Structure formats: C-alpha cells, structure tokens
Amino acid sequence: MKLLEDRIVKDGKCLSADILKVDSFLNHQIDVTLLDEIGKEFARLYQDGGVNKILTIEASGIAIACLTARHFNAPVVFAKKSKTSNISNDVYTAEVPSYTHGNVNTVMVSKQYLNAGDRVLIVDDFLANGCALNGLVNLVEAAGATVVGAGIVIEKAYQGGGDALRARGVRVESLARIASMDAQKGVTFIR
Amino acid sequence: MKLLEDRIVKDGKCLSADILKVDSFLNHQIDVTLLDEIGKEFARLYQDGGVNKILTIEASGIAIACLTARHFNAPVVFAKKSKTSNISNDVYTAEVPSYTHGNVNTVMVSKQYLNAGDRVLIVDDFLANGCALNGLVNLVEAAGATVVGAGIVIEKAYQGGGDALRARGVRVESLARIASMDAQKGVTFIR
Numbered sequence: 001m002k003l004l005e006d007r008i009v010k011d012g013k014c015l016s017a018d019i020l021k022v023d024s025f026l027n028h029q030i031d032v033t034l035l036d037e038i039g040k041e042f043a044r045l046y047q048d049g050g051v052n053k054i055l056t057i058e059a060s061g062i063a064i065a066c067l068t069a070r071h072f073n074a075p076v077v078f079a080k081k082s083k084t085s086n087i088s089n090d091v092y093t094a095e096v097p098s099y100t101h102g103n104v105n106t107v108m109v110s111k112q113y114l115n116a117g118d119r120v121l122i123v124d125d126f127l128a129n130g131c132a133l134n135g136l137v138n139l140v141e142a143a144g145a146t147v148v149g150a151g152i153v154i155e156k157a158y159q160g161g162g163d164a165l166r167a168r169g170v171r172v173e174s175l176a177r178i179a180s181m182d183a184q185k186g187v188t189f190i191r
Numbered sequence: 192m193k194l195l196e197d198r199i200v201k202d203g204k205c206l207s208a209d210i211l212k213v214d215s216f217l218n219h220q221i222d223v224t225l226l227d228e229i230g231k232e233f234a235r236l237y238q239d240g241g242v243n244k245i246l247t248i249e250a251s252g253i254a255i256a257c258l259t260a261r262h263f264n265a266p267v268v269f270a271k272k273s274k275t276s277n278i279s280n281d282v283y284t285a286e287v288p289s290y291t292h293g294n295v296n297t298v299m300v301s302k303q304y305l306n307a308g309d310r311v312l313i314v315d316d317f318l319a320n321g322c323a324l325n326g327l328v329n330l331v332e333a334a335g336a337t338v339v340g341a342g343i344v345i346e347k348a349y350q351g352g353g354d355a356l357r358a359r360g361v362r363v364e365s366l367a368r369i370a371s372m373d374a375q376k377g378v379t380f381i382r
Binding site: 023024025028029030031032033035036058059060062063065066067069070073074075076077078080082101109110112113 | 220253254264269271300301304
C-alpha cells in the first residue's frame with residue numbers, strides 16, 4: 001500500500017535492524033485518516049470473506065480494528081492481556097510472548113464473544129515473529145470459529161512469522177512488508 | 192444520550208452496586224456503530240472548542256478516541272500504562288490508580304505528542320472516582336496545553352469523580368450519568 005509505505009519512509013524511524021518506531025502515526029499518536037484508508041484496504045482484500053467479526057489484541061491493535069470494522073459493518077473483539085474484575089472466568093486463553101515488553105502474556109477472550117459460526121478477520125499493527133497472531137488464531141480455533149485471514153499493517157518479513165502462519169494455512173495480507181531495516185539506510189520493502 | 196442509556200439498560204449487567212459490565216458493546220466486544228454515534232455527539236458538544244487532539248488512555252479508551260477523532264479531523268494520542276522499547280525517555284508521566292485492576296499505573300505520553308499550543312479533548316469509557324481523568328488532565332497541563340474538556344461515555348456520578356473535576360474547572364460531558372446501581376433494580380440515570 002503505497003500511502004502507508006510513503007508514510008513509513010517519511011515519519012518512521014529505524015532505531016536498529018530490529019526496531020521501527022512508527023509512534024507518530026500508528027501506535028502512540030494515531031492518524032485516524034490513514035487508519036481509515038488502511039481499514040478500507042482490508043475491506044477490499046477480504047470483501048468476499050463473509051467476515052462478521054474483527055479480532056485484535058490490546059492495546060495498539062484496537063485503533064486499527066475499529067477503523068477496519070466500520071467498513072465491514074462488524075463488531076470488534078479485542079483480546080485482553082490481563083484479567084480485570086469486569087471479565088468473567090469463562091474465557092479462551094492463549095500464551096503470547098511480547099517482543100516489545102520482553103515478557104509473556106496470557107491473552108484472553110470471553111467465550112460469549114467468539115462463537116462457532118463466526119468468520120473472523122484478525123488485525124494487528126505489527127507482525128514479526130508471529131507470536132501474537134499465532135495466539136489469536138489459536139483463540140479463534142478454540143471457539144470453533146473460522147479465521148478468514150489476517151490484516152497486518154507492517155510485516156517484518158525477515159523475522160519469518162508471516163511465512164510460518166501462511167505455511168499453517170492462514171491467509172495473511174500485510175500492507176507494508178519489510179525486507180530489511182538499517183538505522184543508516186532505512187527501510188527496504190518487499191513489493 | 193438516549194441511544195446509549197437504552198443500550199446500557201438492554202445489554203449492561205449490574206453485578207453489584209459498583210460494577211456495571213458493558214463488555215458486550217463498549218470495552219471487550221465493541222459496537223463501532225454505537226461508538227460512531229458517541230463520537231458524533233462529542234463533536235456536537237465540543238464543536239466550538241477548537242479541538243486539535245484527542246487524548247485517551249489504553250486500552251478501552253482507544254476505541255472511543257478513534258471513533259471520536261474522525262469527527263474532529265484530529266489525531267488521537269493515547270497514554271501508555273507501561274514502558275516499551277518503542278517509547279523514548281522524553282515523556283510526561285502521571286500516577287493513576289486503577290479501580291478494575293487494583294493497582295497503580297504510571298501512565299505516560301511522549302513529549303513530542305503533547306504541545307503547548309494543543310487544544311485537547313480527553314475521552315474515556317468510564318468516569319468513577321476520576322483518577323484516570325485527573326491523571327490525563329495533569330499530563331495535558333504538564334505540556335502547557337489546554338484541556339478543552341472531557342467526553343465520557345458512562346459516569347458513575349455517585350462516586351463523585353466527575354464533580355471533583357468540574358469543581359477543578361474542567362468541562363466534563365458524560366453521555367450517560369448513573370445516579371445509582373443495584374444488581375436487582377438495575378441502573379438509575381441522572382437526566
């Protein structure tokens with residue numbers, strides 16, 4: 001998606017070969033106009049999928065999920081990383097190691113919000129080693145629902161998580177796929 | 192806001208005099224059509240405020256902020272509850288006790304995303320004792336920016352946080368104000 005790649009080049013910051021900082025428009029400050037275009041593109045890619053639910057994981061996935069869900073006329077469900085007094089015990093859980101936080105989260109979704117008949121589009125901001133996406137796929141499968149596919153904003157393709165998911169049979173559409181990054185040379189995309 | 196009050200009566204669950212569960216449409220599963228109407232209403236209430244930024248706190252505030260920001264043509268900034276490798280050290284911080292999680296979070300916003308000229312609308316799902324909103328107001332004031340006001344989806348008015356903020360001079364608009372709750376009798380609104 002050229003609009004997105006141009007924005008990554010303009011406003012993203014490569015801090016190392018691993019860390020791409022896009023918090024000026026994607027995951028701290030959020031450009032909702034850009035996210036609306038991203039949502040439209042996911043809707044175009046998955047228009048024939050019969051999607052009736054958008055699943056993501058807190059926190060930064062929520063913005064993308066909400067601006068995508070409008071284009072499917074579907075509700076969002078977000079997996080939670082910690083148990084609050086407001087969530088029931090009747091949950092599906094999955095273990096998800098977090099690259100940016102350096103820990104392992106048990107993520108959960110109330111069973112009442114994922115059902116056997118659901119056709120789910122999973123969205124997230126980043127796909128790197130695939131741990132989060134893998135966990136979300138496991139949640140959907142635990143519910144007996146169908147994963148229509150995944151909509152990813154930025155895939156660090158060199159980390160292999162996307163290809164592992166594709167090999168598992170999951171359709172993964174990433175709007176920007178990064179072949180390599182370098183603090184000096186910047187980002188190289190796969191097109 | 193009648194649409195919202197009706198939805199709370201229909202789908203909300205009073206678990207006690209303190210806990211109102213609205214996770215079927217507001218903070219776990221998210222009805223984006225309802226949130227879009229909520230965003231429109233905040234835009235109507237604050238149409239003359241010169242709002243150029245929407246501030247919220249992760250996680251459940253993000254959905255409301257995104258669907259509000261569209262109507263102001265403004266970006267969202269969300270305060271983070273934990274430090275990741277992607278956030279710089281140059282941050283404003285505030286201490287916020289969490290009622291639902293039973294702990295105290297240090298919330299933070301990168302200094303580059305809150306500036307002296309900003310006119311900020313703060314949005315959140317719940318206002319109870321006012322700790323989160325108070326912390327967000329402190330972040331805005333630390334940046335030398337202006338709090339135009341707060342847009343709250345559900346205010347537990349009997350907990351007093353909203354009135355304390357109003358007494359501090361903050362304009363607080365809550366779309367549903369709860370006078371009292373009871374597991375048997377349900378919710379009573381202030382109208």
